Amino acid sequence: MVVNKMNWIGLPALLLLLLFNTGTSQSIIKTLPGYSGTLPFKLETGYIGVGENDEVQLFYYFVESENNPKTDPLIFWISGGPGCSGLSTLVYETVCFCTGPFYYDVADFDGSLPSILPNPYSWTKLYGFQVASIIFIDSPVGTGFSYANTSKGYSSSDKKSAKDNYTFLRKWLLNHPMLSKNRLYVAGESYGGKLVPMVAMEILLGNEAGLRPRMSLQGYIIGNGLTDPNIDYNERIPIAHRLALISDEYFELAKVSCGGKYDNPDPNNVQCLLALQPIKECVNQINEGHILEPKCKRLPKTDNFGWDLTFSKDDSVDHLVLQVSKQDRQWCRSQNYESCYVWANDLTVQEALRIRKGTIGEWMRCNRSISYEVNQKSVLHYHEIFSNKGYNVLIYNGDHDLLIPYMGPLKWIRNLSMTIDDDWRPWHVNGQVAGYTMKHKKNEFNLTFVTVKGAGHTPPEYKPKECLAMIHRWLSTRLL
Incomplete structure (x- = not known):
C-alpha cells in the first residue's frame, strides 16, 4: 500500500x-x-x-x-x-x-x-x-x-x-x-x-x-x-604492534627508520621501506576489518597493507558464488551479504519499495565503479x-x-x-x-x-x- x-x-x-x-x-x-x-x-x-x-x-x-x-x-x-x-x-x-x-x-x-x-x-x-x-x-x-x-x-x-x-x-x-x-x-x-x-x-x-x-x-x-589519512592510516602499524601482530623488534625498527611515519613512506628512504616489508608480510593475511575473523579467500587479495584510500576489501561480495555449498567453504562474514543481493535485486522487492523502473541495473551493496573525486x-x-x-x-x-x-x-x-x-x-x-x-x-x-x-x-x-x-x-x- x-x-x-x-x-x-x-x-x-x-x-x-x-x-x-x-x-x-x-x-x-x-x-x-x-x-x-x-x-x-x-x-x-x-x-x-x-x-x-x-x-x-x-x-x-x-x-x-x-x-x-x-x-x-x-x-x-x-x-x-x-x-x-x-x-x-x-x-x-x-x-x-x-x-x-x-x-x-x-x-x-x-x-x-x-x-x-x-x-x-x-x-x-x-x-x-x-x-x-x-x-x-x-x-x-x-x-x-x-x-x-x-x-x-x-x-x-x-x-x-x-x-x-x-x-x-x-x-x-x-x-x-x-x-x-x-x-x-x-x-x-x-x-x-x-x-x-x-x-x-x-x-x-x-x-x-x-x-x-x-x-x-x-x-x-x-x-x-x-578523518585524516595522515593520522588514521599512520596508526595501523602501532595498532598492529599493540594487538600482537608484529614483534617489538619489527615495530621499533620501523619507528626509527621511518621516523614514526609509516603511511606513504618516502620512496628514497630505503631503510624505512626495508623495515616495513616484514610488517606487511605479517599482516597481509589478516582480516583488516576484524583481526580475529578469517580473511575471505574469495575477496580480492591485497599485495600490501592497504596504504591507499580503499575499503573495497572489507565488505564486497561481488566474487561470492551461491553454488559453493556451505559445508565446503570456510565461513566469511561477507558471505552473509549474499541474501542482501538476492533480496534487493528481486523485482517484487523493488516494486514494493517503489523503485522507479529502468533507473538502475544490478543493485550492489557497495558500488565501487561510481565516478567520485576525493577532493x-x-x-x-x-x-x-x-x-x-x-x-x-x-x-x-x-x-x-x-x-x-x-x-x-x-x-x-x-x-x-x-x-x-x-x-x-x-x-x-x-x-x-x-x-x-x-x-x-x-x-x-x-x-x-x-x-x-x-x-x-x-x-x-x-x-x-x-x-x-x-x-x-x-x-x-x-x-x-
Whole structure:
C-alpha cells in the first residue's frame, strides 16, 4: 500500500516546498516480500531531486521511532564506501550495524528470496525508551537505488556529496515539517564518517544564513570514521604492534627508520621501506576489518597493507558464488551479504519499495565503479570549528579494527585542545565491560570517545546489544 501525502504547513513553507519539490516522491510501505504480515513499524521510501534541474535523484528509507517520533531525535545516516547503500544499514546490516528495524534470516538462506525478521537491537526501538527516527540515504549518486538523469549527473565528490546531502535534507524536512524541530544528529561510519562533519557544516552555515527550514542540529555521531589519512592510516602499524601482530623488534625498527611515519613512506628512504616489508608480510593475511575473523579467500587479495584510500576489501561480495555449498567453504562474514543481493535485486522487492523502473541495473551493496573525486583529504578542521561551538559529538571505534584504528581518533582529538571532563574508564552492559570511554569538553562543546570491546570496523555488526546501549545512553544523558 502506498500513501502519498502532503501536510498543510503554512503558505511561506509551502512556497518553498513547491520550489524544491521537483522529482520528489514519498511512499509509506506497509508490506515487504519476505516478511509475513504488515510491517510492525513505519517505513517510508522515496526520491528527492538535487543538483542542477534535479538531475540527481537520491533514494532514501525513513524509519520512524517506535517510541515517540514527535519528540525523539532524528538521525540522518550516511553510509560508508563511498558508494555503499543505505539499505545495508536499514535492512541487511542490522545484522551488522544494529540501527535498522529488521534483518535477513541468514541461517536459513538457501539462495531464494530470504525471509526478514524483526531486529531486537534496532536504534528506532528500545523497549519504550527513547532512541531515534532514522533517515538512511543512498548517496552519492550511483549508490543503491539513487540515479541521475544525465551522464554528467553521475560525477560526484566529497564536496558535492556534502552539498547534495544538505539539499536533500532541506527538501526532506520541508516534506516532513512535523519533524523539522526535532533534535537532529548527522551520523555515519567508515568513509561516511568523513562526510558527517562536512554535512553538519553545511547545516550550520545554512542555519546561520537564515535558510528554511532551520534545522535543530545538536551534533554528530561517527563510528570508525576516516578523518585524516595522515593520522588514521599512520596508526595501523602501532595498532598492529599493540594487538600482537608484529614483534617489538619489527615495530621499533620501523619507528626509527621511518621516523614514526609509516603511511606513504618516502620512496628514497630505503631503510624505512626495508623495515616495513616484514610488517606487511605479517599482516597481509589478516582480516583488516576484524583481526580475529578469517580473511575471505574469495575477496580480492591485497599485495600490501592497504596504504591507499580503499575499503573495497572489507565488505564486497561481488566474487561470492551461491553454488559453493556451505559445508565446503570456510565461513566469511561477507558471505552473509549474499541474501542482501538476492533480496534487493528481486523485482517484487523493488516494486514494493517503489523503485522507479529502468533507473538502475544490478543493485550492489557497495558500488565501487561510481565516478567520485576525493577532493577533501582531511576533515580535521571541521572538527576544530565545531569544537568552538556548543555541539555534542560521539566518536566510537571497534578496538579490533585495522582499517581505521581507534588510536587515530585518540590522536586527532588531542589536537582539538579540549580538557578531559571524564578520564579513561570502562563502561558496562549487563555487568560486563563493553569497552572504554573518555569525555572531552571545551566550553559548551562535548565530545565523547568510546571503544567497543571486541568489535571490528563496523562496531554494531559485532556488538549490537552493546552499541544499542551506547547510543541510547549517549542520546539520553551523554554518559555511558
